[in-house]
Ligand SMILES: Nc1ncnc2c1ncn2[C@@H]1O[C@H](COP(=O)(O)OP(=O)(O)O)[C@@H](O)[C@H]1O
C-alpha cells in the first residue's frame with residue numbers, strides 16, 4: 147500500500163507541474179501587468195527596468211522554474227497590486243474561504259446523503275418525487291442567480307440576513323473566525339447555501355441512483371430472505387455499498403466547493419481566496435494568480451490521494467485487487 | 474417414502490400470482506398446489522419462464538411488485554402465511570423459511586465479513602448475546618464443511634471460492650434453523666465439479682434436521698440424486714407431480730415425457746433437460762385450453778377448448794386429458 151501511495155504521489159507531482167505550466171502560459175493572454183502598475187503615461191525605460199526587475203523579460207519556462215523553486219521554499223513572491231508577500235495575503239484570506247467551504251460542504255454532504263437515501267427508499271412516494279423535481283432547479287440554476295435570488299428575498303425583501311461580507315470576526319492567532327459571533331454566523335448562511343446547493347443536489351441524485359442500483363443486487367435480496375430488519379437492510383447493507391462509489395465524487399465536490407467559491411465569493415463580496423483571485427485577474431497580479439492556482443491544484447491532488455487511500459479502508463476487495471495490480 | 478404428507482411443512486393450494494401490466498393481467502403462477510413433508514425434498518423442473526422462481530418468491534413473501542399473490546393459500550405447518558403483514562412475514566423469513574439463490578458470488582455482501590453476516594442473521598432471530606452468536610456462527614460454518622471455521626469467519630466473501638461461498642450461503646440459510654428451505658437453482662452458477670458436493674451437503678443437512686426443501690433446478694441429475702418427489706411446471710401451471718423414480722421412469726404428461734424420458738442418464742446424474750421443438754407460449758398469449766397443446770403430438774380437440782386441464786385430470790398425478798398409459802407405450 148505504501149508503494150501505491152508513493153507512486154500516486156509521484157504522479158500527482160507531475161500533474162501539478164503540468165497544471166502550473168498551463169496556468170503560467172495563459173497569464174500572457176490576460177494582459178500586461180506593467181500597464182496596470184505604471185499607468186498609460188509611463189516612460190519606456192521605466193517599463194523596461196520594471197520588466198527586468200520582475201523577471202518578466204525572461205522566457206516563459208525560466209519564469210516558471212524561478213516561480214517553482216521559490217514556491218517550494220514557501221516564497222510566492224510579492225503581489226504587484228498590494229506590494230506585500232503573496233504568502234501573507236493568502237494566509238489572511240484562507241480562513242474566510244475555508245470556513246465557508248466547511249459549512250457548505252457539511253450541508254451538501256449531509257443533506258445530499260439523507261435526501262438521496264430517502265428518495266431511493268421511498269422512490270414512489272409523493273415527498274420523494276417532489277424533492278427530485280425541486281432538485282432539478284438546484285442543478286440547472288447557475289450559482290450567481292441563486293445567490294442573487296437569496297439576497298433579494300432574505301436581505302432586501304425580508305431583511306433577515308446580511309447580503310455581503312463576513313460579519314464580525316474574532317482572531318485566534320493568525321486565523322480569523324466567523325463562528326464566534328452572531329453576525330459572523332448569520333453572514334455564513336446565505337453564501338453557504340448558495341455554494342452548497344448545487345453540490346447537494348448532485349450528491350443527492352448520485353446517492354439515489356447508486357442506492358437504487360444497490361437495492362437491486364442479489365445480496366440485498368438474500369439479506370431480505372434471511373429476514374433481516376428493513377432498517378438493517380437499508381442502512382447496514384445498502385447504504386455502505388452505495389457510499390463506496392459515491393466517495394470519489396464527494397471528495398471532488400469538496401474540491402470544487404473551494405475552487406468554485408469564486409462566484410459565490412464575488413456575489414457576496416466574501417473576503418476569501420476566490421474574491422482575491424478575481425481582483426488579481428483585473429490587476430494582472432501574476433504572483434497572486436499563480437499562487438492561487440497552484441494552491442487549488444495541490445488541494446485537488448491531495449483530495450484525490452486521500453479518497454484513494456480511503457477506499458482501502460472501506461472496500462476489502464481493493465486491498466487485494468490494488469496491491470495485486472501494482473505488483 | 475415414509476414422509477409424513479399428512480402434516481406437511483408447506484402446503485400450497487391453488488396458488489395464483491398475478492402481474493398487472495399494460496398488456497393485461499398476467500398469471501406467471503396459475504393454480505399451483507402441492508405439499509412438502511418434513512425432511513422431504515421436492516424437485517421442481519420446467520423451462521425457464523415456467524414460473525418456478527415466482528412460486529418460490531411467493532412462498533417466502535419476496536414477490537417484486539407489481540407481482541402479487543392473487544389467489545389460493547400458502548400454509549406453513551398448517552398456518553396460513555399468505556395473509557400475514559409484511560413485518561410478520563419478515564420475522565418468518567430466515568427463522569421458518571430460508572431461501573438460497575442461484576449465484577453464490579453475488580449473494581453475499583462484499584463489504585461485510587462472513588462472520589458478521591452470520592451473527593446478524595442469528596441475532597435477528599434468536600435471543601443470543603454476541604459471544605453465543607459467534608459460537609453458533611462458527612458451528613454453522615463448520616457444519617457446512619468450511620475448514621478452520623474459527624479463522625474463516627473473519628474472511629470477506631471475495632476470499633472464498635465459489636463453492637465455499639455457496640457453503641457459506643447454506644450456513645446463512647440454515648443458521649436460524651428454518652423448517653422449509655427454498656433453493657432456487659442453487660448450483661447452476663457453480664463449477665460442475667462442486668455441484669454434486671453442494672447438493673449432497675444440502676441433502677444431508679436437511680435430512681438430518683427434518684427440513685422440507687423446495688429444490689428448483691434444471692438438472693435432472695440433481696433431481697434424480699436428491700429429490701423424493703418431482704413437480705413439472707409449464708407456463709405457470711403444474712403439469713405433473715409424483716414420486717421421482719416413478720415420474721422419471723414413466724412420465725404421464727406428454728410434456729414431462731418429452732422433457733425427461735429421453736435422458737437415459739437421468740439417474741446417472743448430470744443429464745440436462747431435453748429440448749422439445751417449439752417454445753413455451755408467452756404469458757401474454759396463452760392459448761385457450763392446455764398451454765402445451767400446440768407442441769403436443771397427442772393433442773386433440775378437447776385440449777384446445779374450454780378450461781385448461783388440472784392435476785385432477787389424471788387422479789392428481791398429471792394435468793392432461795390424454796396421459797400416456799405406459800402399458801400401451803412400452804408394448
Ligand atoms: N415484472 C414482470 N412483468 C411481466 N412479466 C414478468 C415479470 N416478472 C416476471 N415475469 C414473467 O413471469 C414468468 C415466470 O418467471 P420465473 O418464475 O422467473 O420463471 P422461472 O424461474 O421458471 O424461469 C416469466 O415468463 C417472466 O417473463
Ligand SMILES: [Mg+2]
Nearest residue numbers: 525526527657
Ligand atoms: Mg428462475
